[in-house]
Amino acid sequence: MTLPTFSVRGVPVWKAFLSPEQQSRLVLDLREVVRQAPLFHPVTMRGKEMSVRMTSAGQYGWVSDRRGYRYEQVHPAGMEWPPIPDAVLEVWRTLSGYDRDPQSCLVNFYDASARMGLHQDRDEADFSAPVLSISLGDAALFRVGNAERGGSTESFWLESGDVMALTGESRLLFHGVDRIRAGSSSLLPKGGRINVTLRVVT
Numbered sequence: 001m002t003l004p005t006f007s008v009r010g011v012p013v014w015k016a017f018l019s020p021e022q023q024s025r026l027v028l029d030l031r032e033v034v035r036q037a038p039l040f041h042p043v044t045m046r047g048k049e050m051s052v053r054m055t056s057a058g059q060y061g062w063v064s065d066r067r068g069y070r071y072e073q074v075h076p077a078g079m080e081w082p083p084i085p086d087a088v089l090e091v092w093r094t095l096s097g098y099d100r101d102p103q104s105c106l107v108n109f110y111d112a113s114a115r116m117g118l119h120q121d122r123d124e125a126d127f128s129a130p131v132l133s134i135s136l137g138d139a140a141l142f143r144v145g146n147a148e149r150g151g152s153t154e155s156f157w158l159e160s161g162d163v164m165a166l167t168g169e170s171r172l173l174f175h176g177v178d179r180i181r182a183g184s185s186s187l188l189p190k191g192g193r194i195n196v197t198l199r200v201v202t
């Protein structure tokens, strides 16, 4: 198994794990996912639109609306989520060290002004299953904190082709995206950042 480039608070990061060719292939596959299951702005329980647009592939997709957030087996428009692309599954099988395939492939799209506030991911049944994150397109300043809200944080840039894994102790750390460095990658013709997050849900 490939050694990570560095780890921050127990979160391993593989810099440029994906070649430019692999990144372009993933973008083509994700365009097909978005064609079948269009991106939408999730809405918080307070009725506020998130700046990130999302969609999913796989058996479960993450949705949020005024009723709350949860995993659903259908897109808000009613169709089933498309299958997780093989090229995405390949990354999981190489790096996750886990014997089950992911059930959810969340696709987050950030334009230049999108961000994601500090939060924990705890909607999954089994926190011992890893979460894998693939970054594509413009760089993002990622922030990781502690298992409880508050305290010190550390930030680093995630660039196109980087992969990060959240396992064990690091799985429940608070984390978020502070900003996007517009124009830092030419992978997406109109700019922006895609983050693909793979999870076992049930």
Ligand code: MD3
Binding pocket: 011, 106, 108, 116, 121, 131, 132, 133, 140, 144, 166, 170, 171, 172, 173, 174, 175, 176, 177, 195, 197
């Ligand atoms: C770090 N997405 O969708 S990668 C999310 O870049 C989310 O779009 C971010 O946070 C993004 O929930 C970050 C995924 C991630 C998931 C779980 C983590 C990062 C994590 C758990 C602990 C630390």
Ligand code: FE
Binding pocket: 119, 120, 121, 175
């Ligand atoms: Fe998260």
